[in-house]
Amino acid sequence: MIQFFDVSKSYDNGRVEAVKNLSMEIESGELFGFLGPNGAGKTTTIKMMTGLLKPDSGRITINGIDIREKPLEAKRIIGYVPDEPVFYEKMRGIQFLSFIADVFEIPPEKRSVIYELAEYFELKEALNDIVSSYSHGMRQKLAIIASLIHEPEVLILDEPIVGLDPKASFRLKEKLRSYCNEGRTVFFSTHVMEVAEKLCDRVGIIGKGSLIAAAPLSELRRDSGERSASLERIFLELTDSLKDEGHDYEL
Numbered sequence: 306m307i308q309f310f311d312v313s314k315s316y317d318n319g320r321v322e323a324v325k326n327l328s329m330e331i332e333s334g335e336l337f338g339f340l341g342p343n344g345a346g347k348t349t350t351i352k353m354m355t356g357l358l359k360p361d362s363g364r365i366t367i368n369g370i371d372i373r374e375k376p377l378e379a380k381r382i383i384g385y386v387p388d389e390p391v392f393y394e395k396m397r398g399i400q401f402l403s404f405i406a407d408v409f410e411i412p413p414e415k416r417s418v419i420y421e422l423a424e425y426f427e428l429k430e431a432l433n434d435i436v437s438s439y440s441h442g443m444r445q446k447l448a449i450i451a452s453l454i455h456e457p458e459v460l461i462l463d464e465p466i467v468g469l470d471p472k473a474s475f476r477l478k479e480k481l482r483s484y485c486n487e488g489r490t491v492f493f494s495t496h497v498m499e500v501a502e503k504l505c506d507r508v509g510i511i512g513k514g515s516l517i518a519a520a521p522l523s524e525l526r527r528d529s530g531e532r533s534a535s536l537e538r539i540f541l542e543l544t545d546s547l548k549d550e551g552h553d554y555e556l
Contacts, residue, residue, distance in 0.1 A: 306331055306332060306335070306367070306368055306458070306459060306490040307328050307330065307331040307337075307366070307367055307459065307490065307492060308329075308330050308331075308364075308365065308366045308367075308548050309325070309327050309328050309330075309350075309353065309363065309365055310328055310364040310365070310366075311326050311328050311362065311363040311364075312324060312326070312327040312328070312353065312360045312362070312364070312365060313325055313326055313327070313360060313363055313375065314346075314352075314353060314358065314360050314361050315361055322513075322514050323346050323348055323349040323514050324345075324346045324349050324360075324514045325513075325514040325515045326354070326363075326515070327346075327363070327514075327515070327516055328363075328516070329509060329516055329519050330520075331490060331492055331507075332490070333488055333490055334485050334487075334488045334489070334490065335414070335485065335489065335490055335506050335507060336481060336482065336485045336488075336490075336491045336504060336505050336506045336507075337489075337492050337493075337505060337506065337507055337508070337509065338493060338494075338495060338500075338501035338504070338505035338507075338508040338509070339351075339492060339493065339494040339495075339508070339509050339511065340445060340494070340495065340496075340501060340508055340509065340510045340511070340540055341470055341494075341499075341510060341511040341512055341544075342400075342544055344355045345511045345512050345514070345544075346511050346513070346514040346515075347463070347494045347511060347514060348388055348463055348494070349514075351461060351463050351492075351494060352456070353365060353372075353546055354367070354372065354383075354492070355372075355380070355383060355461060356372045356373070356376045356379065356380060358538065359373060363458075366546050367377075367379045367382060367383060368458060368459070369458055370380060370382075370538065375448060379531060381409070381455075382457055382458040382459055383406045383457050383458075383459050383460075383461060384453055384455065384457035384459070384460045385452055385460075385461045385462075386445075386448045386452045386459065386460075386461070386462040386463065386465050387463050387552070388448070388463040388464045388467075389429055389446070389492075390444055390445065390448035392436045392444065392447065393436065394436050394446075395433070395436075395437065396435065396436055397427065397432065397433050397434060397435050397436070397441070397507045398423075398431055398432040398433070398435075398447055399419070399432040399433060400445070400452060401436060401447065401451070402423075402450060402451060403416070403419070403450045404420045405454060405455075406419065406454055406455070407449060409454070409455035411454065411455055413551055414432070416454075418453075418454050418456075419441040419450070419454055420432075422450045422453055422454065423450060425472065425476060426449065426450060426476060426477075427446075427472070428443060428446045428450065428471055431443060437464065441468040441473070442470055442473065443472075444468075445465070445467070445468040445473075446469070446473060449462075449465060449477060453480070457489070458489055458490065458495075458556060459489070459490045459491075459492070460484060460489065460491045460492070461482070461492050461493070462491070462492070462493035462494070462515055463493070463494050464494055464495060464496065465477060465493055465495075466497055476512070477517070478500065478504055479499060479553050480506035481493070481504065482504065485506070498535070498536045498537040498540060499536075499537075501536055502536040502537075505522075506521065507519065507520060507521050508521075508522065508525070508536065510540060510544070512543070512544050516555030517543050517544070518543060520538055522539075524542050525539050526539065529542065534542045
């Protein structure tokens with residue numbers, strides 16, 4: 306469903322390599338967690354997937370559609386929650402979601418999904434309030450609902466758990482799992498190791514722009530030689546190994 310072919314991206318006239326020769330595949334129906342320290346290249350990778358950034362080299366396809374060659378066609382099947390969602394502050398919540406429904410050409414008879422999702426994430430009573438009055442958690446719920454209303458084949462989320470209360474966090478995890486059970490694909494980044502460990506079919510770990518590992522937790526444990534090791538421990542061992550090779554960053 307998602308394929309990276311030798312993708313690279315640099316900043317500052319090539320002096321800062323954010324992503325280096327990244328190649329990986331995510332299957333249909335897979336819940337894939339993308340992990341890495343701050344500055345490892347997670348958000349750059351996600352922004353290239355969604356067409357917000359252009360790679361310097363390589364290709365990315367979503368369900369066989371090249372995001373660079375056919376961006377609108379690819380974006381029709383993507384739902385996206387950025388790490389810092391941006392809204393039209395003077396719109397009411399329902400106006401914003403209706404605007405998103407217009408963008409994706411959702412017919413009126415199918416727009417009840419807006420209220421169903423708002424009720425599921427306990428935002429229904431606030432839909433008539435202006436977005437500028439929303440708390441951080443309410444904004445995060447609004448962004449999640451907006452990403453789901455067109456029932457995308459691929460859901461891409463950058464740190465979606467941040468700001469959510471425990472109940473909303475539980476419901477999001479429940480929704481992501483059921484989404485994949487329906488044959489759709491979820492790609493999300495997170496710093497919360499416990500979430501990735503319990504939820505994901507497979508995890509990818511990136512460090513200094515390079516993919517260190519991409520495998521189910523059971524395989525990562527086998528490769529580490531510790532069958533009961535937590536994902537957090539494996540993550541720290543793999544990323545610390547980069548520091549031993551001369552790379553340095555704060556975890």
